[in-house]
Amino acid sequence: MMRAILICLFAAVFSASAEDSKKGSVRITATEPVAIISGTRAVLKIRGFKLNEAPELRFPNTPAVTAEIKEKKESPQPPGLDNKTVGDSQLLAEILLPADFPAGLLDYVVVTPAGEAIGKIKVFTTDSSAEEKEPNNGFKEATKLQLGISMIGTIKGNKDVDVYEFLAQAGKKLKVSVTCGGALLMDAAIHCYSADRQFLAAADDGETRDPVLIFSTSVDGPVYLCVSDAHDIGGEWHSYVLVVEEVQEAK
Numbered sequence: 001m002m003r004a005i006l007i008c009l010f011a012a013v014f015s016a017s018a019e020d021s022k023k024g025s026v027r028i029t030a031t032e033p034v035a036i037i038s039g040t041r042a043v044l045k046i047r048g049f050k051l052n053e054a055p056e057l058r059f060p061n062t063p064a065v066t067a068e069i070k071e072k073k074e075s076p077q078p079p080g081l082d083n084k085t086v087g088d089s090q091l092l093a094e095i096l097l098p099a100d101f102p103a104g105l106l107d108y109v110v111v112t113p114a115g116e117a118i119g120k121i122k123v124f125t126t127d128s129s130a131e132e133k134e135p136n137n138g139f140k141e142a143t144k145l146q147l148g149i150s151m152i153g154t155i156k157g158n159k160d161v162d163v164y165e166f167l168a169q170a171g172k173k174l175k176v177s178v179t180c181g182g183a184l185l186m187d188a189a190i191h192c193y194s195a196d197r198q199f200l201a202a203a204d205d206g207e208t209r210d211p212v213l214i215f216s217t218s219v220d221g222p223v224y225l226c227v228s229d230a231h232d233i234g235g236e237w238h239s240y241v242l243v244v245e246e247v248q249e250a251k
């Protein structure tokens with residue numbers, strides 16, 4: 001009798017945990033790149049759990065956007081990270097975004113036999129975004145940055161640093177933010193320097209591992225921003241968006 005009860009209990013627990021694992025394990029951990037551009041045929045990689053079983057990627061709120069899954073596979077283990085945390089599978093899809101698609105967030109759903117995973121990807125227009133220009137590892141090679149324009153960059157390899165230059169006005173409060181495609185895989189940090197290469201400010205983690213820095217300069221002139229990974233790790237899951245905006249003071 002006792003044996004039968006134990007067997008029943010074991011079967012119930014096993015069945016519940018198998019069901020939980022089936023339901024709860026579809027998850028997105030990162031996209032690469034971190035943003036896509038309207039009017040382009042974008043190649044988007046999505047990383048997570050159970051994504052290599054996905055037959056479909058769809059856009060529930062935007063039927064004009066179409067996608068074709070080109071590749072599904074198990075993800076290689078990134079250096080210094082554990083696939084149990086950062087996701088062990090990925091898919092690659094080609095996405096066609098209409099030219100008049102507005103900047104904002106695009107909702108998407110990865111459909112798998114084990115359930116659905118819901119995600120959002122940033123969409124920029126060509127005139128609201130720019131791309132970093134390598135080489136940009138030093139002050140002399142800095143990529144020029146304009147306030148309010150979203151700069152898409154990548155920490156391409158270990159110890160890569162991306163340096164940007166923009167013109168600041170004395171006393172104007174500025175907000176610098178870096179958003180990664182997957183903060184589990186990339187731990188972005190910002191360091192900020194004056195025209196004469198003096199350290200001004202730095203940020204590593206904000207509300208998440210993505211940094212936000214608010215500061216102002218005492219003189220007009222160029223300011224340098226260095227974006228890096230806090231652990232000096234770079235690679236294929238390390239794209240980010242950098243934006244510098246003026247903070248509007250409350251009246």
Ligand SMILES: [Ca+2]
Pocket residue numbers: 134135136137160161162163
């Ligand atoms: Ca660089």
Ligand SMILES: [Ca+2]
Pocket residue numbers: 187188189204205206208209210211230
């Ligand atoms: Ca960070």
